[in-house]
Amino acid sequence: DIVMTQTPLSLPVTLGQPASISCRSSQSVVHSDGNTYLSWLQQRPGQPPRLLIYLISKRFSGVSDRFSGSGAGTDFTLKISRVEPEDVGVYYCMQTSQFSRTFGQGTKLEIK
Amino acid sequence: QVQLQLSGPRLVKPSQTLSLTCAISGDSVSSDTSAWNWIRQSPSRGLEWLGRTYYRSKWFNDYAVSVKGRITVNPDTSKNQFSLQLNSVTPEDTAVYYCARGGATFDYWGHGSLVTVSS
Numbered sequence: 001d002i003v004m005t006q007t008p009l010s011l012p013v014t015l016g017q018p019a020s021i022s023c024r025s026s027q028s029v030v031h032s033d034g035n036t037y038l039s040w041l042q043q044r045p046g047q048p049p050r051l052l053i054y055l056i057s058k059r060f061s062g063v064s065d066r067f068s069g070s071g072a073g074t075d076f077t078l079k080i081s082r083v084e085p086e087d088v089g090v091y092y093c094m095q096t097s098q099f100s101r102t103f104g105q106g107t108k109l110e111i112k
Numbered sequence: 113q114v115q116l117q118l119s120g121p122r123l124v125k126p127s128q129t130l131s132l133t134c135a136i137s138g139d140s141v142s143s144d145t146s147a148w149n150w151i152r153q154s155p156s157r158g159l160e161w162l163g164r165t166y167y168r169s170k171w172f173n174d175y176a177v178s179v180k181g182r183i184t185v186n187p188d189t190s191k192n193q194f195s196l197q198l199n200s201v202t203p204e205d206t207a208v209y210y211c212a213r214g215g216a217t218f219d220y221w222g223h224g225s226l227v228t229v230s231s
Contacts, residue, residue, distance in 0.1 A: 001177075039217040047208055048224050049159070054217040064115075092159060096217055100176055103159035 002026050004093050006104035019080040021107045023093030028073050032096065039078045040069055040078045043106075044089040052091075053064040053078065085111065115136040116211050116222035124205075124229050130198040133188075134211030134222055140166045140189045141194055147215040150185060150196045153224070154207035164196055166215065201229045 003026040013019045023038070030036050038056050038075035039108060041049040051060045056076060068080045082089060093104040120132035132150075139146055147166035152161050163175040163186045175183050184197040198205060206229045212218040 035216075037216055040216075048221040049218070050221070051217060051219045054219070060219060094159075094218070096215070099174065101161040103161075105158055 001100045002013060002029060002095055002098050002102050004095060004104040005103055006091075006093060006107050009107055011109045013080075013083045014112045015085065016082050019083050019087075019109060021078045021091050021093075021109075023066065023071075023078070023104050025074045025076075025077045025095060028096040030073065035097075036072065037075050038069075038071070039094045039096065040067075041092045041094060041103075042087075042089050043087055043092065044086075047089075050090065080109075083109070083111070114220040116195060116213065118209070118211055118222045118225045119133075120225060120227070121225055123231050124201055124227060126202055126204075126229055127200055130196070130201050130209075130227055130229070132196045132204060132225060132227070133186055133193055134195070135191065136213075139213065141165075141192050142189050144168055145225055146213050148185075148187070148194045148210045149166060149218060150183075150209035151210045151212055151218070151221075153210065156204075157207070160207075161195070162198075166213065176201040182201050203229050219227075 007022045040053040041069045043049045056068040068079050081098050092107040115137045117135040125132045149164040150162040162197045163185045182199045187194045208224045208226050210224045211222040213220045
């Protein structure tokens with residue numbers, strides 16, 4: 001299975017400041033069809049995960065443009081341009097390029 | 113808007129079978145562009161994809177290696193839902209279980225159900 005490693009695991013951020021989360025895969029997540037099925041999920045306390053970003057950088061319907069994704073191959077980044085109170089939660093990267101879908105261990109974002 | 117509603121027992125005894133159902137609204141279990149997944153989350157294992165069912169002229173199932181041999185995911189076209197059966201459970205199978213739509217990504221998730229394996 002592809003191992004997804006996120007850094008940092010804990011991310012205290014001041015309101016209005018930017019935030020960045022890194023995700024590294026143990027091998028390339030480029031699919032044989034040429035697409036890179038790398039997504040980012042947000043999980044607020046007591047809620048199921050919610051899709052933010054798919055195909056590295058495409059924002060899902062209704063997702064704020066404060067969220068952006070980038071990267072290629074094995075290194076990916078989620079950026080939040082200005083953190084707001086509703087951004088508190090755990091963020092996961094996920095790959096669906098390989099048969100066995102795998103997730104990162106999560107990055108907990110909190111307000112300083 | 114796709115909605116997924118989970119149902120099933122919250123407490124299962126060790127060695128027995130865990131059974132959950134996910135009712136779909138806003139899409140069809142027989143859609144030839146969607147796939148229907150089971151995922152679980154626990155403090156020890158994090159988020160773990162378990163398996164899926166999908167229709168592409170015929171029905172297909174894929175299962176994670178970690179649970180293969182114990183898992184069955186079945187569609188129910190008459191009720192527009194799909195199910196999870198996990199056999200021979202142990203306390204290690206205690207987790208919040210989610211159903212989710214998706215192949216390329218998981219775009220819609222059910223609310224999740226905490227299932228505890230305990231005698």
